[in-house]
Amino acid sequence: MTATPSQSDSPLVVRAHRVVGDAVTLLALPLVAALVLPVAFAGGGTRRWFGGRAENQRAEAQAAKDAAAAAFYELDTAQRDLRISIETITAVDDSPAARRAVADFEAISRRIDEVSHQYIQAVDAHDLDRDDLEASAAARARTELTRAKDELANVKRELDRFADGLGPLLGKAETQLARLAPAVERARQGLLAASNALDGVRASGLKADDLAARLAALAPELTKLNQGAGQHGVPQTLERAERVAREAGAVRAEAERLPERAAEIDHRLVSLRTRAQALTTRSEQVEPILSELRRRFTVACWQDLQGVPEQAGENVRQAELKLKEAQAARDEQRWPDATALLSTVRALLNSTDESVSAAGDRLQRLNAVQKDPAAEIDRTRFAIRDAQRLAMAGRNTPDPRHARPLDDSVARLERAMGTLEGRHPDYWHFLTELEAVRETVARVVAQIREERGASGG
Known part of the structure; x- marks a missing residue:
């Protein structure tokens, strides 16, 4: 079955399809008709008989015409299939590679038009059905039709190579x-x-x-x-x-x-409201703690806590106000607003909790060091000695980078112990100094272990 030209085909392609159709129709004649035709020619038909050589040349020319028609049909089919591939790529891909593929296809299509035109000219130039077709004319027809077929085949191979190169682009587009x-x-x-x-x-x-x-x-x-x-x-x-x-x-x-978020907000409202009430009670206990600190210890031990009661009270009042706003937002189902307000409440209560706890912790620690400062001293000395042993492990002399801060820590400990000898010792300074010494020693230990771990020692 031959392809049917569409309305979008050019006159050149339509003419070529007609030529192909004629050739295929001739090839498809029933066997009986093929057997009858020679009899008609021999028995009084209109065609004159020119002998075996002329008829052989006519047959060879017709074979060349049929081969050229088949080559044209294959090229036309391949071009149509490839046009579908190009349209698939352009529908998906606008990359430089895709644009180059379109330009290359247009160039090949122009080449196809050229060889198709040459093929049609060759077909139109030779009427192989003429009664008086001479052997030389048939030979020329065969030569030109064979040349047209070869050109069509060459372009077909070029088109096939181009189609093979489209594989990655086409695969991506189809995906x-x-x-x-x-x-x-x-x-x-x-x-x-x-x-x-x-x-x-x-x-x-x-x-x-x-x-x-x-x-x-x-x-x-x-x-x-x-x-x-x-x-x-x-x-x-x-x-x-x-x-x-x-x-x-x-x-x-x-x-x-x-629904889960709404229930969670309801739970947080209740929980934070309860916590605010508890902090109100706790903040009321800060003033008695401060009073005891003032009575028993130097100003340096409690001066930074003076503003805790007032700040705690203000934080709790702000938290309670934000809780009311959060409740209103929840009632109006403004969920993001309610969540943000509850986060603010939590931050206020956390800050209040830390400051209120700081006052009680301060009194507790000062009471402990006043009663037995040796415990803090022994704890710090142990940390220093342990670091010194580590610094000397596997060495005759310690690394100066490690020994210097450890020696400074020993001197700093001695100076802090000296501050306890006065009539009104600054116990808070003593505690903070010893904490700072232990932090320095811990950094040295970490440095030694890191260096030995890196070196495999």
């Missing part, structure tokens, strides 16, 4: 096209699932207005998806489908979690 329909369907299903989740939340009495607004903002994107990739492009449609599916999935997840 994206294969992803397109499932991606669009996932986006649609994601939007439907998000809408259903919102309906379920609203049925439970929750408004979820912010989620509804986010879902409504995706409506124009769904319209573009429905308009198709032909209008908006395959890469853009793929990206849009994936984004819509992702955002719709986020809306659905938040909608499904909303």
